[in-house]
Amino acid sequence: MPNWFSGAGRFFKATPPQRAWQPVLGYVCGYVALDWVTYIHANLPLEITPWNPPAALTLAFLMSHGVRGGPWVFLATLMGEILVHGIPKSWPTVFATSAGLALVYTVSAVLLRRIPQGDPIHYGLRDLAWFMTLAILSAASAAVVYVVPYTLAGLLELERFSSHLLNYWIGDFIGILVVIPLLMVLSAPARFPLRLNWELGLQGVSILLVLTFIFGFRVDNEFKFFYLLFLPMVWI
Numbered sequence: 001m002p003n004w005f006s007g008a009g010r011f012f013k014a015t016p017p018q019r020a021w022q023p024v025l026g027y028v029c030g031y032v033a034l035d036w037v038t039y040i041h042a043n044l045p046l047e048i049t050p051w052n053p054p055a056a057l058t059l060a061f062l063m064s065h066g067v068r069g070g071p072w073v074f075l076a077t078l079m080g081e082i083l084v085h086g087i088p089k090s091w092p093t094v095f096a097t098s099a100g101l102a103l104v105y106t107v108s109a110v111l112l113r114r115i116p117q118g119d120p121i122h123y124g125l126r127d128l129a130w131f132m133t134l135a136i137l138s139a140a141s142a143a144v145v146y147v148v149p150y151t152l153a154g155l156l157e158l159e160r161f162s163s164h165l166l167n168y169w170i171g172d173f174i175g176i177l178v179v180i181p182l183l184m185v186l187s188a189p190a191r192f193p194l195r196l197n198w199e200l201g202l203q204g205v206s207i208l209l210v211l212t213f214i215f216g217f218r219v220d221n222e223f224k225f226f227y228l229l230f231l232p233m234v235w236i
Contacts, residue, residue: 024072027061031076035084041226046150046164047085050227052171054080055105055142056179062109074102093153100145108138135180139172174230206232 034054042049058076062069077098111134147165150156156164210232214225 023061023064024069027057027069028072028076028079031057032080032083035080039084042085046147046156046168048164048167049171050167050174051178051230052168052175053179055139055172055175056183058105059109059112059138059176059180060183062106063112067106067110070102070106073105074098077101090150090153090155093149093155096149097146100149101142104138104141104145108134108141131180135173135176139169139176142172143168174227174234178230178233203232203236206235 031054034057038049038051038053039047040049054076058073062073065072078094081094081098112131114130143165146168147156147161151158151161207229210228214228
């Protein structure tokens with residue numbers, strides 16, 4: 001397992017057999033909690049949110065536990081659908097989507113392990129390109145296995161299929177892009193020193209500009225622009 005996931009808050013660290021249930025329980029509870037906290041501005045009827053950090057938490061969990069963590073991902077996804085998004089109209093559909101997401105994330109985690117072990121500060125352009133490619137493909141695959149079953153079950157109009165597919169892909173991709181680099185830095189053997197330079201200043205200015213744009217104009221619901229904050233977050 002790459003070092004940048006081995007110490008993700010020590011939450012996913014290997015545990016003795018008698019305590020093997022602790023990281024699993026923590027992951028399942030953390031998944032549902034993150035799903036609940038980020039359940040805002042959902043796109044009905046599938047209740048797709050603008051970003052989905054549980055996807056990144058799932059990848060981190062699977063990076064630590066491998067394919068044997070797949071069933072727990074299925075359970076966490078199923079619980080999120082029931083407890084956060086409400087009991088679905090079609091049980092076979094929600095079981096199919098949960099199983100599909102577990103499979104997609106498991107395959108993605110296995111492929112992510114191709115990134116060489118070491119300190120993230122030494123990663124090169126090839127590692128970044130591999131990570132970005134897998135983030136794009138895994139988010140797109142997750143969107144397909146989530147939206148297609150609901151469409152086939154008649155719970156989503158066919159004319160809204162493409163928009164929901166795009167919204168789900170964006171939500172998963174942003175969640176992975178924002179959270180995974182944070183876990184990489186937190187688990188690095190050597191902490192990154194904080195240096196005051198022009199880039200840090202520009203990052204602060206970018207946040208202020210985005211906040212000014214969001215709250216500086218009179219609109220019906222200024223919070224609908226909150227996703228613009230992801231741009232400086234990704235940069236940072």
